[in-house]
Amino acid sequence: MALKQRSVLPGFGLTMGCTLSYLSLLVLIPLASLFLKSASMSWTDFWATVTDPETLGAIKLSFGASLAAATINAIFGLIVAWTLVRYSFVGKKFIDAVVDLPFAMPTAVSGIALAQLYSTEGWIGRWLAPYGIEITYSRWGVMVALTFIGLPFVVRTLQPALEDLDIEVEEAAASLGATRWQTAWRVILPTILPALLTGFALAFARALGEYGSVIFLSNKWEKVIPMLIFTKLEQYEFADAAAIAVVTLVASFIVLLFINLTQWWSRRYAA
Amino acid sequence: MAGTVALKLTSGARRQTTEAIAEPRWVRWLLIGVTLGFLGLFLFVPLMVVFVEALSQGWRAYVYSLADADTQSAIRMTLTTAAFAVPINTLFGVLAAWAIAKFQFVGKSVLITLIDLPYSVSPVIAGMIFVMLFGRGGWFWPWLEAHDIRIVYAPAGIIIATLFVTFPFVARELIPLMQSQGTEEEEAARLLGASGLQTFWRITLPNIKWGLLYGVILCNARAMGEFGAVSVVVGNIASTNTMPLHVERLYKGGCDSELAAAFTVASLLAMLALVTLVLKSLLQWKTTESISPEELRYTGD
Structure with missing residues (x-):
């Protein structure tokens, strides 16, 4: 079998050559060098770095806060997507457009805005401070920042799935005597579950790598993984930084694989 | 083709029957309320804080901190970065899309996955790989230093890191x-004697212009707003600053006037985000509006 099918269109060699060279120079070779750097460590050094209490603390905080943020986004994202697809109300188009704000807003801007808002003197923080709840400079702050940046993922993956829902199936369920709640739980939710899981995983993966907004809401003693990598780099501990980075990269590739499997699985059952 | 159009029309009609299986009124109001409350708390209030804090010391202070020399140089650096990153990645995007979309070859899905790779790499790791290559103690450092070339801790590093993330x-x-869109139109143009460039310029480009613009706008927003990768590459060198980095330095400065100045620079970036959203929505409406009637006409023949 030929590697490429014949075509009357020109420019395959040129465009493919440029694409592959640029991709290799900018992305593949630099990323590969990261893996090489960590491979230059002995296995015991690698293991010692990764299981160091500081690293483990960062991994725990990153995974915990990212899971919590992705869960919040899955629940509220489902409600937001449902409302935007099924109901009509004043300002809906505007609301729909604004959902993408966390994508468009530079992370540093989101970070300082949220930090200010949830500080003990901030508009929201001052109402929580009397109850001893401090959000800015705590692990709760990390969760707030990660919720903000992951917000569009669930909404944007669910919207097309909800639009594609077959209304007739819902009508059939209703005519067979199902309550609206039963229909939602037994008919609608299983259909949109792959999209919901994909959105959840995307929000989770994004949260794992987030740096810009988190640093303004976290503190020195509770670091997420990207903050720890940053500190190691500042101290010129390149090998340690590379080891932690490799673990993070592998974790996010696993999430990516999970997303692809979910989509493959949902396509198989849709067909 | 006619089948898909028929389907689309019936799905439009089917929406009308939704009322029969609608939720009770109070549930609908509750869900709309939760939506507005959640988005209000997480999107509108933070956006408002940026502008309120920026103007907390008055308009005079706002203008004054924009005219500040450090702010000006940060704005110039951000514009320069985008001026490099956006055209280069746009050109690459068009070349890659031509190779991938117009030809059939082995390993296509692998190539698409590799192009997506920078999305799933943390910005800090993106910056770090270039520090490890070009930074002090990095692999190319001795050579770069011998030739007096600065990449990391300098504007070139900012541009390379931005190229990676965008x-x-x-x-x-x-x-x-x-x-x-397939390849039929291009093939027809070729058979009628158009050269490769003519085909691209006259056939492909008009077909993809809105999608291209959409990608350019998103690319630009990220290029101007990138923080993590750039922050790693620049390190603690105060002289090279982009707008997002300048926001951080002013914010960490701590005193009231610096805080207001941080939000002033942030307000410019927030406006950029808002303009991006407006253009994005306009383009989305434009493409959905212009596609459907054309599609009808196209399939009606």
């Missing part, structure tokens, strides 16, 4: 669009 944006928009 790498997929244009290609990602164009690949599915050009795949859905």
Whole structure:
């Protein structure tokens, strides 16, 4: 079998050559060098770095806060997507457009805005401070920042799935005597579950790598993984930084694989 | 083709029957309320804080901190970065999309996955790989120092790191669009004697222009707003600053006037985000509006 099918269109060699060279120079070779750097460590050094209490603390905080943020986004994202697809109300188009704000807003801007808002003197923080709840400079702050940046993922993956829902199936369920709640739980939710899981995983993966907004809401003693990598780099501990980075990269590739499997699985059952 | 149009029309009609299986009124109001409350708390209030804090010391202070020399140089650096990153990645995006969408070859899905790779790499790791290559103690450092070339801790590093993080944006928009358009029009142009460039310029480009613009706008927003990768590459060198880095330094400065100045620079970036959203929505409405009637006409023949 030929590697490429014949075509009357020109420019395959040129465009493919440029694409592959640029991709290799900018992305593949630099990323590969990261893996090489960590491979230059002995296995015991690698293991010692990764299981160091500081690293483990960062991994725990990153995974915990990212899971919590992705869960919040899955629940509220489902409600937001449902409302935007099924109901009509004043300002809906505007609301729909604004959902993408966390994508468009530079992370540093989101970070300082949220930090200010949830500080003990901030508009929201001052109402929580009397109850001893401090959000800015705590692990709760990390969760707030990660919720903000992951917000569009669930909404944007669910919207097309909800639009594609077959209304007739819902009508059939209703005519067979199902309550609206039963229909939602037994008919609608299983259909949109792959999209919901994909959105959840995307929000989770994004949260794992987030740096810009988190640093303004976290503190020195509770670091997420990207903050720890940053500190190691500042101290010129390149090998340690590379080891932690490799673990993070592998974790996010696993999430990516999970997303692809979910989509493959949902396509198989849709067909 | 006619089948898909018929389907679309009936799905429009079917929406009318939704009332029969609608939720009770109080549930609808509750869900709309939760939506508005959640988005209000997480999107509108933070956005408002930026502008309120920026103007907390008055308009005079706002203008004054914009005219500040450090702010000006940060704005110039951000514009310069985008001026390099956006055209280069746009060109790459078009080339990659042409190769991937217009030809059939082995390993296509692997290539698409590799192009998406920078999306799933943490910005800090993106910056770090270039520090490890070009930074002090990095592999190319002795050579670079011998030739007195600065990449990391300098503008060149900012641009390279930004190139990395904005790498997929244009290609990602164009690949599915050009795949859905197929190759028939281009093939017809070729058979009628058009050269390769003419075909691209007269046939492909008009077909993809809105998708291309969409990708460019997203690419630009990220290029101007990138923080993590750039922050790693620059390190603690105060002289090279982009707008997002300048926001951080002013914010960490701590005193009231610096805080207001941080939000002033942030307000410019927030306006950029708002303009991006407006253009994005306009383009989305434009493409959905212009596609459907054309599609009807196209399939009606």
